Amino acid sequence: MTTLATAALRARTALHSPRGILAGRILAVAAIVWLIAAPYMVDLFTIILLSQALSLGLLAVSVAVLGGGAGLPSLGQVAPYAVGGYTAAILADHGMRIGVVHTLVAAAAGALFNALTAPIVVRTRGVTVLMITLAVGELVRTAAEKWKSVTGGTDGKSGIPPIEPFWGMGDLVDDVDTYWYVLLTTLVVIALTALVLRSPAGLLLDGARENETRMRATGHPVTGYLTVTYIGVGAIAGVAGALLISIQRYISPAHIGFDTSSLVLLAVVIGGGASLVGAMIGAALIVFTRDWLSGPWPGHGPLLLGLLFLIAVYTLPGGLAGVVAGGPRAAWRSLAKVIRPAGKSTADTDEPEADETTASEPAAADGPDLAKRASDEAGARAEVAPDPDALLTITGLTRRYGALAAVDGLDLTVRRGARHALLGPNGAGKSTVLAMIAGANPVTSGSIVFDGRDVTDLAPARRSRLGIARAFQQPAVVPSLSVLDNVTLAAWRHARRGGIAWRPSRYRSLAGEAAIHLETVGLTARADEIAGELSHGSRRLLDIAMALAGHPKLLLLDEPAAGLTDTDIELLADVLKALPAEVTMVLVEHNFALVREVTDTVTVLASGQLLATGTPDEIAEDRAVRDTYLGASEPEHQEVG
Numbered sequence: 001m002t003t004l005a006t007a008a009l010r011a012r013t014a015l016h017s018p019r020g021i022l023a024g025r026i027l028a029v030a031a032i033v034w035l036i037a038a039p040y041m042v043d044l045f046t047i048i049l050l051s052q053a054l055s056l057g058l059l060a061v062s063v064a065v066l067g068g069g070a071g072l073p074s075l076g077q078v079a080p081y082a083v084g085g086y087t088a089a090i091l092a093d094h095g096m097r098i099g100v101v102h103t104l105v106a107a108a109a110g111a112l113f114n115a116l117t118a119p120i121v122v123r124t125r126g127v128t129v130l131m132i133t134l135a136v137g138e139l140v141r142t143a144a145e146k147w148k149s150v151t152g153g154t155d156g157k158s159g160i161p162p163i164e165p166f167w168g169m170g171d172l173v174d175d176v177d178t179y180w181y182v183l184l185t186t187l188v189v190i191a192l193t194a195l196v197l198r199s200p201a202g203l204l205l206d207g208a209r210e211n212e213t214r215m216r217a218t219g220h221p222v223t224g225y226l227t228v229t230y231i232g233v234g235a236i237a238g239v240a241g242a243l244l245i246s247i248q249r250y251i252s253p254a255h256i257g258f259d260t261s262s263l264v265l266l267a268v269v270i271g272g273g274a275s276l277v278g279a280m281i282g283a284a285l286i287v288f289t290r291d292w293l294s295g296p297w298p299g300h301g302p303l304l305l306g307l308l309f310l311i312a313v314y315t316l317p318g319g320l321a322g323v324v325a326g327g328p329r330a331a332w333r334s335l336a337k338v339i340r341p342a343g344k345s346t347a348d349t350d351e352p353e354a355d356e357t358t359a360s361e362p363a364a365a366d367g368p369d370l371a372k373r374a375s376d377e378a379g380a381r382a383e384v385a386p387d388p389d390a391l392l393t394i395t396g397l398t399r400r401y402g403a404l405a406a407v408d409g410l411d412l413t414v415r416r417g418a419r420h421a422l423l424g425p426n427g428a429g430k431s432t433v434l435a436m437i438a439g440a441n442p443v444t445s446g447s448i449v450f451d452g453r454d455v456t457d458l459a460p461a462r463r464s465r466l467g468i469a470r471a472f473q474q475p476a477v478v479p480s481l482s483v484l485d486n487v488t489l490a491a492w493r494h495a496r497r498g499g500i501a502w503r504p505s506r507y508r509s510l511a512g513e514a515a516i517h518l519e520t521v522g523l524t525a526r527a528d529e530i531a532g533e534l535s536h537g538s539r540r541l542l543d544i545a546m547a548l549a550g551h552p553k554l555l556l557l558d559e560p561a562a563g564l565t566d567t568d569i570e571l572l573a574d575v576l577k578a579l580p581a582e583v584t585m586v587l588v589e590h591n592f593a594l595v596r597e598v599t600d601t602v603t604v605l606a607s608g609q610l611l612a613t614g615t616p617d618e619i620a621e622d623r624a625v626r627d628t629y630l631g632a633s634e635p636e637h638q639e640v641g
């Protein structure tokens with residue numbers, strides 16, 4: 001699903017620019033004006049198709065929010081759509097024909113269905129989400145086929161009585177009246193969805209989608225956010241299903257199968273992955289391509305749709321939303337990229353690429369070794385005698401990958417307020433130690449006691465809330481958001497204030513506080529820039545600002561000088577030297593000159609074991625270290641490793 005994710009990122013970045021915001025608003029207003037004028041301009045057949053496009057568009061919006069918004073591409077939103085549709089049909093059959101009631105009950109039914117399936121969907125990612133949601137959708141379709149007494153089986157439910165929008169308003173028997181009802185309902189649902197996405201809560205989804213690792217590392221309960229989103233899009237799909245009933249008064253398993261899922265996904269890709277208006281337009285294109293153009297060319301609907309998909313994927317990397325935000329030149333550049341021979345493309349040099357940092361962080365999947373963790377270790381851990389001077393006490397820490405012990409029985413104590421470096425040759429286990437302290441890599445055996453508390457088995461978000469912050473080997477920023485939004489997201493959980501998600505004023509006040517951390521790393525002047533467009537050095541500083549935003553007690557830094565210019569390294573050294581005294585630092589670094597400048601204690605690892613501990617000067621003089629690691633030359637001049 002890279003296509004959807006990348007398209008969403010490109011479209012979102014384009015839409016967040018001032019030009020994109022203006023273009024998006026103009027397009028939305030133009031589309032609404034045209035839809036209101038349509039009954040006076042087009043024939044009845046087109047009006048019926050427009051009603052269908054609105055219903056399918058709402059379903060596409062639910063997929064866009066889930067895929068482009070939350071990063072969970074789905075082939076299963078037809079399930080809550082079906083649940084909403086059949087619920088409305090059954091209500092009408094039983095004499096309840098009020099449209100508003102249908103809408104609300106179908107929304108509740110769709111939401112409930114997704115709430116029940118959330119536990120198996122929101123913990124998966126990438127292709128697995130597609131597979132699981134596809135299975136959920138197919139299960140519901142099969143149930144609709146088999147449960148004949150309720151759903152009418154493969155014949156479906158037909159002869160559903162017309163609905164009445166509101167008590168006393170009269171039945172919807174006229175196609176134009178039905179269109180007005182469908183249009184109004186769709187606009188209300190889209191407006192509500194846009195309100196939520198544009199509130200600070202929408203930023204939580206941006207963070208969860210683009211950099212889940214960073215979000216967890218700053219204490220955000222990402223699974224909870226995704227669950228709420230998944231339930232919300234279930235409600236939207238439920239409403240779309242109810243609208244289908246009001247339009248055609250018939251529903252069968254044919255409406256809720258894989259065909260519908262793929263058409264909706266296509267609509268989202270055409271629309272730009274993340275754009276609500278784009279998803280609606282994509283759905284309209286599909287409905288008209290399928291039903292209108294296939295009239296003159298009967299039987300060629302699927303072929304035309306296939307062509308549409310190819311054109312969308314290859315010529316519109318940001319979908320329609322990207323083109324609208326970028327203007328005609330962006331459309332031309334996209335087309336030129338296809339026409340121009342490979343290897344000569346310059347058109348995309350100004351397009352931000354998807355951040356790879358999330359993928360680079362392995363999921364904390366337990367290997368088979370972990371099952372062997374002896375329960376008596378837990379007992380041993382509970383007995384750790386607290387040392388008031390020690391902020392971090394690591395005992396017998398081991399991480400095995402099959403036969404390889406990346407970290408092997410490590411004992412390490414980090415004093416409060418220390419500036420502690422971890423050194424060692426490549427593959428010594430330094431990053432693994434940091435990841436285990438942060439909770440991103442599970443421990444095979446041993447214990448980690450932080451601030452008097454055994455955190456060995458705590459999740460990263462819990463450790464973050466206790467005061468462990470981490471700057472990553474690859475800077476982990478949320479690329480489509482501004483620099484200030486990145487730091488504000490990182491400060492969010494620490495603020496422990498209610499209402500930030502819903503009240504822009506609270507978010508702004510938090511952003512004001514977060515700006516201090518930008519000042520600490522010298523990025524104040526760049527607060528409004530898009531994080532994905534920063535240089536590597538500036539991203540690195542932003543990453544550190546994000547780690548500091550949670551007011552950590554312990555700051556873990558993984559090779560912060562890697563890939564930086566000399567000037568950036570000097571800047572970095574100044575930032576690290578100016579860290580507040582109450583922040584303890586553990587630094588993994590190959591640049592010994594930097595280590596000497598900013599740390600007071602050095603621990604050297606080799607093959608996952610402790611080789612030596614001392615001051616930087618003692619370490620530089622240590623014969624074993626020099627033999628194993630630093631070599632004979634002066635350490636200051638070495639880029640170690």
Ligand SMILES: Nc1ncnc2c1ncn2[C@@H]1O[C@H](COP(=O)(O)OP(=O)(O)OP(=O)(O)O)[C@@H](O)[C@H]1O
Nearest residue numbers: 362401406424425426427428429430431432433641
């Ligand atoms: N997910 C993994 N699966 C298997 N082996 C791994 C995995 N992650 C790390 N290793 C191995 O564990 C060892 C320690 O890796 P680690 O990245 O912690 O070393 P490091 O000291 O940080 O090295 P560098 O300085 O190159 O970053 C290496 O041999 C590495 O190949």
